[in-house]
Structures are given as structure tokens and as C-alpha cells.
Amino acid sequence: MIVVVALIVLLPFAAAAAGLLATRLGTRNLGARAERVAYRRAAWFAIAPGAVSAALTVWLAAALAGRTGASEGRFWSELLPGRVEGTLTVVETGSVPISLTLRADGLSVLAGILVVVVALAVQVYSVGYMRDEPRYPSYSAFVSLFTSAMLLVVYAGDLIVLYVGWEVMGLCSYLLIGHWWEDRANSRAAVKAFLVTRLGDVGFLFGIFVLGTAAGGFRIDDVLRADIPQGTLIAATLLMLAGVAGKSAQAPLHTWLPDAMAGPTPISALIHAATMVAAGIFVVARLYPAFLAAPPTLDVLGVVAAVGMLGTALAALAQDDLKRVLAYSTISQLAYMAAALAAGSDRAAMFHLVSHGAFKALLFLCAGLVIHHVGSNLISHMGGLRRALPVTFFP
Template sequence: MTVLAAALPLAPLLAALVGFLLRGRRAAAALAITAASVALVSAVVLAVRFDNPFVDAYRAADFAGLSVDFGVRVNGAATLMAVTVGAVALAVQIYSVAYLHNGRNGRSVAEGGDERYGPYAAQVSLFTAAMMTVVVAPDLIQLLIGWEVMGVCSYLLIAHDRTLPEAPGAAVKAFLVTRVGDVGFLLGIAVLGYHAGSFRIDTVLAHDYKPFDLTLACLLLLAGVAGKSAQFPLHTWLPDAMAGPTPISALIHAATMVAAGVYVVAQLFPLFAGSDPALTVLAVMAAITMLLGALAALAQTDIKRVLAWSTVSQLGYMTGALAVHAPGTALFHLFTHAAFKALLFLAAGAVIHAVHSNLIAATGGLRTLMPLTFLATTAGLAALAGLPPFAGFWSKEAVLASALHEGGGVGWLIYGTGAVTVLLTGWYAARLWLLVFLGAPRTTEARHAHEPPGAMRWPVLLLAVPATLLGLAALAGGFVDRLGPGTGEVGHLGAAVAVPLLLALGGAGLAALMWRRGAADPADRLPARPALAAAFYLDAVQNALVTRPVLALARWARRGDEAVVDGAVDGTGSAAVRAGGVLAWAHRAGVPRAAGAALAGAVLLGVVAAVVEVAR
């Protein structure tokens, strides 16, 4: 079992290290796909054979009584998470072979092309290895290593397209925004390790902390979670990350990066359960995130940005479940979301490949031209909207039922915002479905659209299976038991499901009604559409309140450095030059002047000696 667990990060890590040295496209593709397959098979076998949690770790370092262990730590949730990561990573690697083939895709040059496929595949493997490291880490330091490597990989992959003007800026933004949160995450780990005397997760969880220390550590950890899992106010990087290749969007949104924060809180939940202030902060953050993401998704004109904002919103559901003491429900929604969101992004890539544009306005009428993509996308959007029997219905209802069961201010906050978000989600999911697949093609490319190659088509079709059926796993006791505490509402949904279901259908019906009444785009009739499309101008607010002051401070610091530090160094050099000039003048002087200088020096030394003697 230990070997299987170790293979989860090591197989893709080895593929990444070797892949960076390869130049041939076929060899790079074969290596990346093989490594992803090994990781997935290992995860599946581990999940099937799993019986009891286990830890196998060795002491890697010991600093002044603080120990660091490396190895594996496997529980039920880790086995399911590993299967999720492995499945999505394999689908992305296979899909990418065709999507980035010789630049013949929706944005030919913009998606990279054949010459850069090798580094791309290696970076995807490294991304997968980093997430698997987080999944099985027995120690917070090992977890932190995987956590930070993911940040580097996201930067590299978002910036993969060197011809898109927005790609470098989006990559830098993702890197810097998540680094802001990671400062808090690192400090939170330091607080826990200092008080527990070890960074080993089981030791950290078992330690008895003072209330202030525990709350401080949890709040610091939540800063990192807000960055990685795109929670308000550190969510702004995720929609801009759509500048990366579409398969990378699927990987980031479904199985890595944004999933990491939710997973870590679920694994460390005994700590958070002991800090009501931290859970209250998490609840407020979740409520704002889910509602903000849904409102922004209403008005987007780019297919991928609709899906990106929907991810922000759905992540709010997951953190909301954590806030109401339901980590198992949060993981359940994470798994179902991974299935339908990976499906939706890869299906969106097929549409982009066909119409050569990300814009919704460049599509239309694709139902008959791309029937398989239409059916798969329908399943994905139905799961996103939370319609039965699709996967998202079960997990979303479990989140809302958990909030109702929690009650109190936090419970009603999550339930109320969650219910409103259900209505909005039904609306924007229906809008996207109607505009892309129904009606008449709106461009020449849309009129000549066709299904993608097999390497792109089969991952989409296979992902449609869990997007449709994974929610039914809630009815299987073994699956629920592995999710951990807080799964009481999973698989035991009652009459309360009627309200959110009616809201979802109502939102979808309203979008359809607006569309049938002649609106070329139902979003055109939204009040304050520009504000919604710009996500209430939060980017501009952050620029005004954070970015510009920081840049001004940096300019001030640079001028101070040049005037004080550089001035001192340069001044020392100038003084030495001037002193050298004086000495050179004295050296070149005639004998009378030299004798006078020697006499003056002797007198000066005598005066100094006399002063010193008097001072004694």
C-alpha cells in the first residue's frame, strides 16, 4: 500500500524531470500519458484495497526540537482525491495531444504549437505530482512544498501562450495574488509547528492549543486557502487565468490548485472545528464568493470566463460546507464539481477548436453540427445547475441541507446565499446552453463546425459519465464513510430539496423565456450589465487600494535606496578619490612643501597625543 501511495506523486514527478529533457513530441506525449496512467491506476488500486488509514513516514530533518517527516499519509478522503486528480490529469494529457497538435486548434498560434508541447506536457506532469504530494503528505512541510510547486506550475502553464498579450500578465497576477495568501499559509504552519513541536499532521491535529493560538493559526491558513481556492477577496486571479490553454483551465479548475485549499481545510478540519471565529470568517468569505461568482457569470461574453466565474461560485459552496461543520459534504461537492467542470472546460475547448473563438457570439446552432459535444455539455451544465439526477444535484443539495441542519447565523447565511446562487446558476447555465447550441450559427466558422478529433472527443465523453452518475455514489455507504465527518446529510435528502430545485428550474426557465422573446443574448436585458461583467470592478478597486499604493511605496523605496544606500557607497568612493587627489598633490610637491607637510603631521600627532594624555 505504501508503494502505491508513493507512486501517486513519484510517477508524474519522474515524467516531469525526464520530460523537460525530451525534444520529440511523440516521446513527450507517451511519457506524460504513461505517467498519468500509472498514477491513476495506483490511485484506483489504492482506493479499492483501502481498509484503514495509515501513515508511513521517515524523519527528514530536526531543527531545535522541531521535526520534519517525509512519506505518505492515506485516509479515505485521500484515496478518493487521488482518483479524482489522476483521472482529470490523464484526460487532460490525452486531450492536449490533439488540442496542441501543430498549432491546429481554436487559437492556432495562441495555444502554443508543436514546438513547445514537450515542456507543456512536463509541466502538466509536475503540476499533477505537486497536487498528489498535497494529497498524501504526512507533514505540513511536505504539503507546503507541493502547495508552492503548484503555484509555480500555474504560472508557467498560464503563460504558455507567448503570443497572447494578456497571458504574461495573467500568469504574474495568478502567481502574486496566490503568494499573498501563501504568506499567511506559511505563518499558519509555523504557528502550528511551533506549538505542537512537530509539523507532522497527526501530531498537529492531536495537540491541545490555546484558543488564541488556534484561532490565529486557522485564520492564517485561511489566507492561503483564499488565494489558492479563489475566495473573496483573493479570487481575482482565476478568471484572468483563462489566458492559459483550455486543458490547463480544466486541470486548475477541476483537480489541482483551486481544489487544494478546500482539501487541506477538510483534512485539517479538527483544528477549524475548535475555532468558531475562524469558521465565521470562512462562512462570510464563502457567502460573498458564491454570490459574487454567480453574478459575474451572468454577463460574461467569453465561454471560458463564464465557466471560470462559475468555478469561483462553486468553490464558495465548498467552503460554505466547511463553515457549517460538514467537511465530508465539501469534499463530495469537490469531487462532483471536478467531474462536471473538467467536462465543461474540455467541451468548451472542442467548441473553441471548431469556431476558432472563445466568444459566445461566435457560436450558435452547434447542436446538430456537434451532437456529441452538445450531449456532453448538456450533462455538464445540468450538473452545474444542480438538476437531478446529475452529479451536482446531490452534492449541492447536501451542502444546503447541511447549512439548514447547522442553523444559527452561519447556517442561515450559507443557506440563503446558496439558494440565491442556485437561481443565478440555473440562469447563466441555461443562457450558455441556449446561445452556443440552439438558434442559428452566427459566424462562418460556426456554420462549418464539426466534432473534434478522437483524442479530444473521448475524454469529453468519458467525463460525461461521472458528471451524470457520480452523485448517486451518495447512496453507497462505503463512499460516504470515506468522506470523513460531516456527511450526515449526504444521501439523506428530504423534502427540503424542492426549494433549490424549483429555484434552479426557475432560473433556467427565465433565461429561456428572455431568449425566446427575441433577446439575442438574455444578458443584454440585465440591469447594470457592465458592472456584472466587470465583477463589480473589484480589480479596479484592488488596483486603487493595493497595487498603486504598493507601486508608489516601491518607487519611494527605490529613490531612498538610490539617495541613501547608493549615495553612501558612491559618496565613499568619491571621498576616496578626492583624498587620493590631495595625497597625490602632496606626493608630487617639492622638498620644501614635503618638509612642511611632515612638520605639520608631526605637530598634529603631538597634539593628539597630548589630548589623549590629558584625557587620562
């Protein structure tokens, strides 16, 4: 079954490689048809592997639901009691070893279903939305690469493996926000997102180093079972909280997300509403026993969440750009998830993570239709669209 987990992660990666390297092979002599051929190939490379990955994820969920005896005392063990884990190899570093490990349990499959379903919906939506875009092949390839990186975060059984996916997500975010790099505002927004999230990731990486050194290994199970002194645990989780704040756009590292709306609307739906920004919440849930053993860290998380849920909700009231309103709403909703974790309820946090990923992705995709129809992002230019866009209006 671990082979299925590996395929779920690797299929979008293979799609990204094919999209970057194979979409224009043999098209040099096709003249005007070259762009159309490349476009169709890119669409197939984007959608077909994503659909297979989604089908395998559903199969994996059904297989884990039929297993018993792997309960960890967390609510996702009640939903999907099965668990599978496999190590490809162990890298000896001279001190703390790194294991290339994948694991699938209720939590990872729950998040994995959200990732593959939203990613597949965005790829299908983008085929029409980006029809006249000459750089669609690279766009769809970067979406596939992001999907693979997010799935690696979800299914990682080792903190270093998780960090690799974490950083590749950041790279894809930068590339996709700056897709229309000719516009200086877009390129500046991409650089800002990259630098702000990297600032948080410095703390995140040092937090991983502290946890791994104290536990004698980077495997998540080893870290959670290790008898780590509370002072060390508090320092490590506080450092990791910096990365969580960066990726999940929480105060004071939230400023990049509203500007990131400069990217194509489907990317806003996939990365900056449904999946990437949820990665920080997911990591806290994955390491939740360690965070529970560090009450000061949860206190800090609670304060950050309180500031975020109120401050950004008020900021949204002053916006006229539809996508920026949804961006501030996203920050506020992520703060509710962080508040649930700070209050001791991973059940509430993960329930809202999945529900928010679904409805916010739908909101952004509908916003894309409205913006495309109106020709403007400004709410003051919109109105009376019930008759013009009835299918968009009712959802």
C-alpha cells in the same frame, strides 16, 4: 503499501523530468522529423506514467477498503476505513522537526482519484488539442509536474511536505497560464495569478509555523492531537485561511482566476477548475478538527463563502467570454464547498468537491472543442452547434 503511495506521487514527477530532458535527445540529425519524434516521445512520457499512477490509485483504494480499524470519526473513514502512513526520514531543525511523511486514508485517496483521473484525461485530450504546438513537450512536462505536486499535497503527512507541493503547484500554474507568453495578455495573467496566490501563501506559511510550533511538530496527526490554546488555534487557522482563499480563488483573492483563462483550455480544465482550486478546500477538510475548534475562523469562512457564491455568480451573467463564465462559475461553486465547511459538514464539502471536479473538467474540455470549432471564445459568436458538434452537445 507506503511504497505504492510514493510511486503514485513520483511517477508523474519522473514523467516531468523525462519530458523536459529526454524528448529531444538524439533528434538533432533527424531534420524535419525531429519535431514529430519529440512530440511522440512527449506524449508517451505524459500518458504512460499517468496511467500507471491512476491504476495504482485505484488499487490503493481497493486495498484500503478491505482494511478495518482505522476510523477517525469522519465520513471518509466509513468509505475507505483503512489507513497507511510511513516516514522516510526526520529532518532535525534545532527546534521543531520536519518529518518526510506520506499518508493514505479515505480522504486522501478520494481526492487522489479525482486528481489522477482528471490529469490523465487532460493529458490524453492535449495530445490532439496541442498537436501543432512546438512547445508541447514542455507543456506536457509541466502538467505532469503539477500532477505530482497536487498528489504530494493530497498524500502529505506533514504540513511542511504539504507546503512544498502547495508551492510547486503555484509555480506550474504560472508556467502553464503563460504558455503562450508571446501574447502580453497571457504573460500578465500568469504574473497576476502568481502574485495574488503568493500573497495568500504568506499567511498560509505563517499559519503552518504557528500550528507546528504550538504542537511541537509539523506531522498532521501531532497537530490534530495536540492541546493547542484556542487563541493560538484561531490565529493559526485565520492565517491559513489566507492561503486557502488564494488557492481556491475566494474573496478577496479571487481576481486571478478569470484572467487565468488565458492559458490553454486543457489547463483551465485541470488546474483552474478541477484540482488546484480545490486544494484549499482539501486542506481545510484535512485539518477540519482544528478548524472546528476555532469557531471565529469558520465564521469568517462563512462570510467569505456567502460573498463569493453570490457575487461571482452575478459577475458571470455579465461575461461574453465562455471560459470566463466557467471561471466565475468555478469560484461560485468553490464558495459552496467553503460554506459547507463553515456550516460544519465536511461530508457535503468533499462530495461537491469530487462531483464539481468531474463536471467542471468536462465542461472546460467541451468548451475547448467549441472554441476550436468556432475560432472564438465569445458566446455571441456561437450558436447552432448541435448539428456541427453532436458528441459535444449531448454531454
